[in-house]
Amino acid sequence: MANNQKNYDFHKESHTEPLEINMGPSHPATHGTVKFYLTLDGETIKDIDVEIGYLHRAFEKECELQHWSGIFPYTDRLDYTAGVLNNVGYALAVEKLIGIETPERCKYIRVIASEMGRLSGHYTNLAACAMELGALTAFLYFVEAREYLWDLIESFCGARLTHNYIRIGGLTSDLPDEFPESTEVVFKKNEKLYDDFAKLLLKNRIFLDRMRDTGGISAELAKEWGFSGPCLRACGVPFDVRKSEPYLVYDKLDFEIPIGSTGDNFDRFLVRMDEIKQSIRIIRQCLKQIPDGPINVDDPMWRQPSKDDINSDMESMIFHFKNVIEGQKVPEGEVYHAIEACNGELGFYLVSNGSGSPVKCRVRPPSFPMTSALPIMVKGSLLADLIPTFDMINLIGGECDR
Amino acid sequence: MEKQTIGKSLDSAAGMNNQKNIENNKNNSSVVINRVTDKFSDSKLIIYAHSLLGDDTIVVQPAEIINVMQFLRYDKLLTFDMMIDLTVVDYLGNQQIHPYLSDLRARFEVVYHLYSIDKNHRLRVKAPLMEENAFINSITGIWGGANWFEREAWDLYGIVFQGHPNLRRILLYEEFEGHPLRKEYSKTKRQPLIGPRN
């Protein structure tokens, strides 16, 4: 009796076959456009095939046909929850290729703008995760916080989402005069909403049971699969590009990197929650230390001449025409520069042949390798665990499919 | 740079910049490159190495990519445990950027960016490929993360990665003809319309 009990194959006998479902590109949980082809055994996921590419807009092909300075509106649309972060990444890569250095004030403003982009990215991601788990009020508290932040960004960029604020060699415009005061007002409101959000969720047993020990990954596997950003820090690996390779003025600012211990969804959630605090802290320090002075590099080749110069002398007028029509002549060579975006390391690999437009403008998308590792994290767990895991990887269609 | 320098022609300014980088390559090439070059010094595996603009780069024979990568991954001093990025560059008509491209008659170049978390240094490994035999061994065995990057390189550039678990298109639909990021694929090219799949 005992041995035939052992080789009794339940599935073969009870003729159950797995249920194949297309969790298709327009499913409410895939709030980016991505499709999961799931084979379910009851509710547990036996196999999952992730299919991306629904938001592929041929970013690289477009960049190869565009001038160096014309690419900025395209970089806004990469990680569209934090537009200005991608601008900063691209601008730093091009400046590294050219070999120019922007003045001190411009570096501080770029740090402020990119930290605000990170805040907006984290607000969006954490709000979406709360909504996917049913806590709609918590979702709206963070969307409201993001709303105030976007009004702030709009006051110096001019647009809420497509910021297009950074240029090669500097910025489009300086910060408005009453910017520090309005920032303080917004941060006070956001901190209150942050506490409400944290009180609603972080001690709540239902939320803890849903997020803890689901979608975990070990540190070695995370490194092997190219994880970076909050998901890698949640595994306990303190890798943050702002700390390991300080760019702009991050070495003058003191801030901490939150790291988790087990690498499951709850750690990723907490790491992002704490990074919001750190970003606010960084922006406050920057607003205190920001020096006065010019915001563009003084090298006439690499920045927009001012209207006074154009009207006053002939040379800069000719130079301006040549730059706009043929594009700025970036010297020959190749460069790779990485910055810390919301989801991880956002790298730009540029190859130039000295003409006005790039030979290759490659974006290293942080969420691309993490989505490829989704089957490892989710296979064998329940269908309901796929939702928080997919949220915490924070796949942004624009950045992953380019 | 006072104002009168604008008068000088633009190309010289670009040329001057490049000149400055090539000299500094001779004297203080970085620790990583020294370690790699003296490991593979016997076989002429390393074609070229430079650290222009601060990025350490080595160019290797495409046939030997596997054991170079294995060495880089499992060597005690280098420990490149993260494969940050894998991409392909199409140098059709731009061979003059890198000297070795023209004498190898190479058109494509598969570019790997590696990073080591504990040692905090980066390396760019490049493998030039000729147009007719555009294939290279897949490194999914060493880093699992390379799986999707290689599928994307196949999808957009048409580089075959031998030994890849399931090399199929990732960003474009299966019935897409051609590889869009190649230089000869013009922007205004249209695809044949396909009916609904099922």
Place this chain on the structure above:
Amino acid sequence: MIGVVDLIEVLVKIGFIVVLLVGVFAPVLTWVERKQSAVMQDRIGANRADVFGFRIIGLLHAAADAIKLIFKEDFIPRGADRTLHTLAPIMALIPAILAFSVIPFGGTYTFGDREVNLVIANLDVGVLFVFAITSLATYGVFIAGWSSNNNWALLGGLRASAQMFSYEVTMGLTIIGLVMFYQSLSMVEIVAKQDIFWHWGIIWHWPAFILFLACAVAENKRIPFDAPEAESELVAGYFTEYSGLKFVMFWTAEFIEIVTISALCVVLFFGGHHIPFIADAKLIDCFSSLGANIANLVAMVIGVTVFVSKLAIIIFLQMTIRWTMPRFRYDQIMKLGWKMILPLSLIWIFVVGLGMLTNLIPRI
């Protein structure tokens, strides 16, 4: 042959309940859900629908929704079983309304020689009847999931039936402590015995109240027990393929069930129509100056308003839970139901039994 007057009396009561439930409460609850959640989430909420310029802070949205959904196309997907697809919402709606027939929404008042008892069916197995009827709703939900030929709906239907089935068991058990306390299954008697504030169910049975509320919310598939219709996991659960009038039926069934659950809580735990420290008799004779009949009438009106206001408070509580809590995972719901609430309710029955033996708990 029942007398004509009795027939009219019962019809008036049924009319009152149906109008109160389907006509007033269900639409108002849709507005309450929108407006309350809006103000809770720092936004404005429904305020657009207006008739001749009167907005009444968005109340007309309920009417607008109803009319819109009635005129929407009633879509039956290809490959769906037509008859079952249309039958399912009816089977989900009817039990919710029927359960209200046993609930006394007022006391017994004498008009002239007639004795009027404000309950439609004065069954002496009222509590049993309610649980029997609400378990019928499971069929409606399951058939809806199975018959709409959609994977998500099937998963939703499976989850819903498993959840409703397992929470009926626990809901019944949580009430047994109360029934032992009042020694009767008839709703009218339970309410009659709660005329003194200290004999209210909540005073002696507040743990049972918490367990009962949890089971009731699970029975009604509202957040946090939202797995069957979790929009993030199963698109819309069992009513994915429903639109138009059939969707309205499912929606009203859900809201009516909220009202039924609140009514059950009010009747079993919060003393039905009684005002805390004023017994019915005292209420009637303090209006006796207006004459016997009118005093009874006034007392009846006050009784019903007290009942409805208690109902509103409990509904408001349920709505707040709806907007504060995240959602359980499906297997956690099952674990909670069978491994936590069931043992707790059994222990509670034992405690009540012990209490009554050593008459720590007074015998009424």
Place this chain on the structure above:
Amino acid sequence: MAITVKKVDRNVDMTLWERMYIPEMICGMLITWRHFFLNFVGLFLEEVGGKHYRRIATVYYPEEMPIVPVAYRGRPVLVRSKNGIEKCVACGLCEAACPPNCISIIGGERPNGDRYPDSYVLDGSRCIFCGFCEEVCPKEAIVMSHDWKNLCEYNRSKMVYTKKELLYPERNLQKRFDVLRDKYFSAYRYRQSPNLKTEPKE
């Protein structure tokens, strides 16, 4: 600089207080009720008192318009100077700089020799409001107005703006010009001259 690392507390061993669901639910409800009653009082006071009592973040859209900051990039418009003619000299720089190529100009010459755009077509359905045209224009002839209301039409051909729809009187754009001249394109944005503040701002 040493990497200052902060361990995230995972609140692993939940106190009995948290292991039961009810206490957390109650304190969660307290938060949502606080928001509810504060907003409810705010709405009531707003009916009685005035708008500044409002705590709610959203706006009654058609009746109240959201206030738009000065730097806002709305619809690009051609500036019509005080004497009624446009400032644009049809140099074609905006046409070259526009990423989605939605501007097309045909230049012409007036009898007294100065150039003017014979036809200036801006395809509103392709415009991404990036502000490049405003940046590169040497004559400050095209500027991003604060115009964002009812820009969309039912068919695309209506969204193609010709010169007639694009011309905008200069006096309405004065605020935008002040910001442009001060924050965007003034010379002291990049010259390392010591006395920055005293740099003459034309």
